[in-house]
């Protein structure tokens with residue numbers, strides 16, 4: 001799985017490894033998330049809660065069903081790694097939860113051990129150090145991460161190499177249009193001097209914070225959305241271009257490019273990329289949808305063409 005040149009260190013937990021060297025930017029990110037790992041665990045979270053969370057989200061539910069068994073999957077920037085754990089639990093998939101923040105991985109690793117999930121390993125490292133062998137994974141999933149790196153496109157170029165020909169990549173990024181509601185709240189918070197009052201107002205206005213009952217998850221979301229030192233915005237068209245340049249076939253996006261409802265039943269069937277205007281409208285409509293109220297994350301699914 002690792003390039004022969006990569007230094008690997010097994011940590012005392014047994015299911016956590018540290019690989020390669022982190023760039024300064026990744027060390028800063030680690031410092032940020034060490035204080036409050038994301039998305040964090042509730043104190044009483046169980047494996048059933050994690051499965052329920054996957055079932056609640058139609059995209060992850062359909063993804064877990066469609067991906068099947070016996071696959072090599074990496075979640076890049078897995079944070080506290082709930083998705084990795086869900087993809088491993090009850091399957092014979094070989095799952096890697098990879099993240100720059102050791103403290104986040106530790107929470108996931110302890111949870112996995114407690115629930116005897118031994119087909120998920122936890123690897124601490126910087127994606128830009130490129131520690132994995134080219135074409136090793138059937139699926140690379142990277143959501144909510146690249147927009148927190150120095151250059152999202154550069155990060156994409158690194159991680160797309162890890163997908164085998166015929167394998168899939170899922171990329172989730174903040175959308176330039178769909179994140180407008182969060183951008184407004186960020187501005188408001190900044191304008192109010194990041195004061196206690198500003199924080200309380202934003203907590204009242206943010207639909208995720210209003211609904212989230214877990215104190216730890218609430219705090220993790222607040223910091224991630226309103227205190228993050230590094231954040232960039234992207235569009236469907238930008239990622240389509242990345243796919244084209246890297247030799248990926250566009251399979252689907254959420255929101256869809258043709259304004260039709262997402263076909264969850266046929267996750268890996270190639271969808272229509274339509275035209276620039278429909279894609280623009282689709283991203284504007286995010287503002288009035290669930291994803292717009294949850295921070296404006298859009299997802300892109302691509303398939304690596306055979307060499």
Ligand SMILES: C[S@@+](CC[C@H](N)C(=O)[O-])C[C@H]1O[C@@H](n2cnc3c(N)ncnc32)[C@H](O)[C@@H]1O
Nearest residue numbers: 026038077078079099100101126127143144145
């Ligand atoms: C907002 S969290 C997303 C966690 C998870 N993907 C989710 O959606 O719940 C971003 C994660 O990306 C990780 N990250 C950021 N830059 C990274 C890098 N260069 N290499 C590896 N992980 C990185 C952070 O440590 C953090 O855990």
